[in-house]
Amino acid sequence: MDSKSTFSHQDDVPKLPLPKLQDTFYNYLASVRPFVNDEQYAQTEALVNEFGKPGGIAEELQQYIAEKAKSSDNWVTDWWTDYIYLKNRNSVIFNSSGCIMAGYEWVTTEDEYIDLAAKIALKIVDYYWLIYTQTLPPENFGGRWQCMKQKLYMFGGGRIPKHGIDVFDWQNLGDDISRHIIISHNNRFFAIESIKDNKVITFTEMRMQIKRLIEMSAEVSEPVGILTAAERDRWADVLELLLKDPQNEQSWRTIHRGITVLSLERNLPEIPVSPDHPDYADEQFTIFVAGSLHAYGSKYSAANRWNDKCIANYLGRYGYFGLLGEHSNIDGSPLFLYNSYVEQQISKVKTDDEPPREYLDEVSAPLKIEWNLSEELRYHIQQTAETIDKSVDSLLTRGMIFSDYGKEFIKSQKMSPDSFIQTALQLIYYKLAGQLGSQYESCALRHFVHGRTETIRSATIKSKILCEIWTNPHATDSEKRAAFADATKLHNKIAREAYVGQGWDRHMFGLKIAALEKGLPEPELFRDYAYKKLNQYEVSTSQMTCGKSSNGAFAPSCHHGYGISYSIQPHQLNFSCTSFVSCPTTDSKLFLDKVREFFREYRDMAERLAEANE
Numbered sequence: 001m002d003s004k005s006t007f008s009h010q011d012d013v014p015k016l017p018l019p020k021l022q023d024t025f026y027n028y029l030a031s032v033r034p035f036v037n038d039e040q041y042a043q044t045e046a047l048v049n050e051f052g053k054p055g056g057i058a059e060e061l062q063q064y065i066a067e068k069a070k071s072s073d074n075w076v077t078d079w080w081t082d083y084i085y086l087k088n089r090n091s092v093i094f095n096s097s098g099c100i101m102a103g104y105e106w107v108t109t110e111d112e113y114i115d116l117a118a119k120i121a122l123k124i125v126d127y128y129w130l131i132y133t134q135t136l137p138p139e140n141f142g143g144r145w146q147c148m149k150q151k152l153y154m155f156g157g158g159r160i161p162k163h164g165i166d167v168f169d170w171q172n173l174g175d176d177i178s179r180h181i182i183i184s185h186n187n188r189f190f191a192i193e194s195i196k197d198n199k200v201i202t203f204t205e206m207r208m209q210i211k212r213l214i215e216m217s218a219e220v221s222e223p224v225g226i227l228t229a230a231e232r233d234r235w236a237d238v239l240e241l242l243l244k245d246p247q248n249e250q251s252w253r254t255i256h257r258g259i260t261v262l263s264l265e266r267n268l269p270e271i272p273v274s275p276d277h278p279d280y281a282d283e284q285f286t287i288f289v290a291g292s293l294h295a296y297g298s299k300y301s302a303a304n305r306w307n308d309k310c311i312a313n314y315l316g317r318y319g320y321f322g323l324l325g326e327h328s329n330i331d332g333s334p335l336f337l338y339n340s341y342v343e344q345q346i347s348k349v350k351t352d353d354e355p356p357r358e359y360l361d362e363v364s365a366p367l368k369i370e371w372n373l374s375e376e377l378r379y380h381i382q383q384t385a386e387t388i389d390k391s392v393d394s395l396l397t398r399g400m401i402f403s404d405y406g407k408e409f410i411k412s413q414k415m416s417p418d419s420f421i422q423t424a425l426q427l428i429y430y431k432l433a434g435q436l437g438s439q440y441e442s443c444a445l446r447h448f449v450h451g452r453t454e455t456i457r458s459a460t461i462k463s464k465i466l467c468e469i470w471t472n473p474h475a476t477d478s479e480k481r482a483a484f485a486d487a488t489k490l491h492n493k494i495a496r497e498a499y500v501g502q503g504w505d506r507h508m509f510g511l512k513i514a515a516l517e518k519g520l521p522e523p524e525l526f527r528d529y530a531y532k533k534l535n536q537y538e539v540s541t542s543q544m545t546c547g548k549s550s551n552g553a554f555a556p557s558c559h560h561g562y563g564i565s566y567s568i569q570p571h572q573l574n575f576s577c578t579s580f581v582s583c584p585t586t587d588s589k590l591f592l593d594k595v596r597e598f599f600r601e602y603r604d605m606a607e608r609l610a611e612a613n614e
Helices: 021-035 038-051 057-071 077-086 110-132 149-153 203-216 224-229 232-242 246-257 280-294 332-348 357-361 375-394 407-412 417-433 461-470 477-499 505-517 529-534 588-612
Strands: 097-104 158-160 167-169 180-185 188-193 261-265 311-316 320-326 395-402 439-444 453-457 539-543 551-553 562-569 572-580
Touching: 021 038, 021 057, 021 461, 021 505, 021 529, 038 529, 057 505, 077 167, 077 505, 097 280, 097 332, 110 180, 110 203, 110 261, 110 311, 110 332, 180 203, 180 246, 188 203, 188 246, 203 357, 224 232, 224 375, 232 246, 232 375, 280 311, 280 320, 280 375, 280 395, 280 551, 280 572, 320 332, 332 439, 375 395, 395 551, 395 588, 407 417, 417 439, 417 461, 417 477, 417 539, 417 562, 417 588, 439 477, 453 477, 453 505, 461 477, 477 588, 551 572, 562 588, 572 588
Parallel strands: 180 261, 261 311, 439 539, 539 562
Antiparallel strands: 097 320, 097 551, 158 167, 180 188, 311 320, 395 572, 439 453, 551 562, 562 572
């Protein structure tokens, strides 16, 4: 196999290691310590010691996992996929899906919008074709070859609702390839043949097809796509009913087997302030981020998406674009790279590639996907739309662009930019809530075979000390700066350990699932207050850095928590924050206001210290 072939270095990707029990228990107790008093800590420590005693249950479960690690490519991935995602019965929208906004190109006319849509569609198909012709270069970061298996999950299949546990159906190498992309507009879905004679079609042909389908869907259709946002058992029932009709079965399969879906979302709210308003940039970014996450419900463009697809691409009316990723079988890293490819390549599309006139005259119209809808199906569509609209209304989503400084300033402080932001978020939450927050940060493990993610535990004993010092009115600038630096160093150390497969979260999860699979009672350690506390994330975070306009968004992981995404640019920091309207103690806008306030406070402190040292 060519060494530059997409999957040529799969054999060079190592297996995920299985941490030692005592290392995991040590790291777990270190994460517990900032959140409990002495009495509670002693109780948790006793449970850990009992669970992990020589010849005890933990050693039995560890051996079970070790045997699984020998016989499988990755000892945790199938458990993680099934128990965290495919068994989850909630709607995918706010539970297993998150958006990544790749870029922004201001469009003001119909022609500009169609041009941009055609360029994006072509680059999506290009990326798919690179994977299935195995010409996408294998990825290597920091000298580590990345597992490319998740690339195969991105296109040509998706999640299928079933009772109890969903099925993820994907297109393997050697399977019949998909040759059509699905493009939706005004709730109407169309199939466009995009690969002909083993070549991606031209810009002119794609543009012609998109212009036609927009004309063919001038009126808003019934929102069939909203069904993919229903709770999974309900969607399983409705899909079974839907597929009884041969036309519907063919339509569903056309979408399911399509390369992916590109949703043209021109039906969105107006930016609420004028361009000369001081909050215009944040209000505009908020529209982009919220639209990316949920398309503002069924009254706007939410039914224009097909959420079972691993990737639901979108193009907003203002020219922002990106994807909503269904998380069950794929993580952020491959999606970032795909998004970046599309963003970087659209400017390279040849727009003067017009084929011969006789060829264009023979191009058939886009295939309009038709549905036969009974009254019962229409009832389910209406009920799902109402449920989703309530969910959208329950979520306060805000965006913020901080342009005072970015990565370069943070590096001048001799700190990791990611650790700087993670530590800042911990402190800001403490200032607002008066207590430390359990904080989640995702760590990609694609440098292991079939690697998914590990949790970086940002809340530490050092960040607790920082919070106490920073909120002490008598603390000096030097004391604050030293405490902040100490917290970032410990975060960076924990992040590096997670990156090499030595975090404790997935190992503890594996021990819990191993007990379940062996038919053993759930170990008492997993019913302990501390374990439950640590796994209820008040601050759920992820870095989503692509291009300059990039960011992402996802819902909080608990009712009283925040979902925070950020993009680190050289001289700018982009943020999104979500919270639930019904929670009286959280407010996304207030949180982001405090983020801006703190970043400026830190800069002022750093300048004072620099002047004092001159």
